[in-house]
Amino acid sequence: MLPRYLREPADRRTPVAYAGYKSTGLRAPLRTPVDLPHRLTEVTGPVLGEDMVTAADADLTLRLGGEAQGQRIIVHGRVLDSDGRPVPHALVEIWQANAAGRYRHVVDNWPAPLDPHFDGLGRVVTDDLGRYEFTTIKPGAYPWGNHHNAWRPAHIHFSLFGQAFTQRLVTQMYFPDDSLFGQDPIFNSMPTTARHRAVSRFDLERSQPDWALAFQWDIVLRGQDQTPFETDDDGDVA
């Protein structure tokens, strides 16, 4: 029997459009999407493994022949599905601004310095237990044109395939207690019940003495939609 994947209710998902994020105005569809039942095309998906990455892709601090400037951090966690099962051997792609909040990209030209030893790209494949780990530098906040004095909180972009087309996820990881959350429409577009899941946790145990701070962030992809067990009045599984 083919798996079916859980559909999160709309009030627990990020809407495609959000009024405070102006770019959604001409890009987010105006019509209600049509339900697509999960058939073979949707419950399968790209299997992208170890041949997509090299060991060097997990360390963003050593690029272009030198060492990146900034606060060295370890970002690690597990990729799980909503049933709590690890998602092993799944491609995780990340990109981020440098310590000054500047991306190495032609359309980012705000007056913050580029770092000659930082390109902002990382890739890993999760291990047997769904774990991933990057070494990078803490990205800076950066301004953008959405509204007057708009600043993006520090964040790292994440892209994950999971194991089925339905599980595809692109999102952003934030850092705890960022003062910029309140004015950021991209952060606030996430439902209040789900926002905390986009914020990493400072991890003292995994911080390395005289080397790097650590942040832990688990990512939960949609799990399989299973029929609930029926229980009788005594609560025993029937």
Added chain:
Amino acid sequence: MSDDRLSPLVLAADESNDRRQGTPRRGSGFLTEPFRLGTTPSSTVGPYLAIGLTWADGPDVVAEGTPGAIWLRGRVFDGNGDLVPDGMIETWQADPDGRFAHPDDPRGAVATPGFRGVGRSHTVDGGAYAVRTLKPGRVPDGEGGLQAPHVDVSVFARGLLDRLVTRIYFADEAAANAEDAVLRSLPDDASRATLIAQLSADGYVLDIHLQGCTAKGMDETVFFAV
């Protein structure tokens, strides 16, 4: 058991608080719904996606020189009818035998050598996408029938807080399209037309309209909730 009554740790059996075995109205101790972790909410790729999401061989569902290879091409437009030059599409499809490069395909592994199933194309080139692939075969619909040949498509861009999902069908598959459950579920031919790629010089072409633009006669593409 009367001694138990003297202990401050043993509560009287009442309606609101009794977990002892055999008493009425005890809590079951079982989850009555499946255990669930909340899923991580999505976000936009933003304008700098090319840093992290560029693959040198992104458009190559099959390698150059593969017999029977075609190009799926199109452009992505916004609600003003303007091109979207900073988006990305990903494609996922069966091979010409209708098989997927994935272990959950119950009919066995994909039979076409070098067929990856997945394609990725940025719309940097004036808002256009292109992937080199093989035309997919028909795939079971799970209800005893067959789906028409199709490609599942994800669209990502600045200004989209979640990916959009659509499909590409093929204009020269009229008979198969007419019996396809997904196409039949759409309200009218105008909606279906937004999903049907037309023959071109080197394959097929289908534009994607994130929103309709009445002034330019453009219909919004049908997008799916998966």
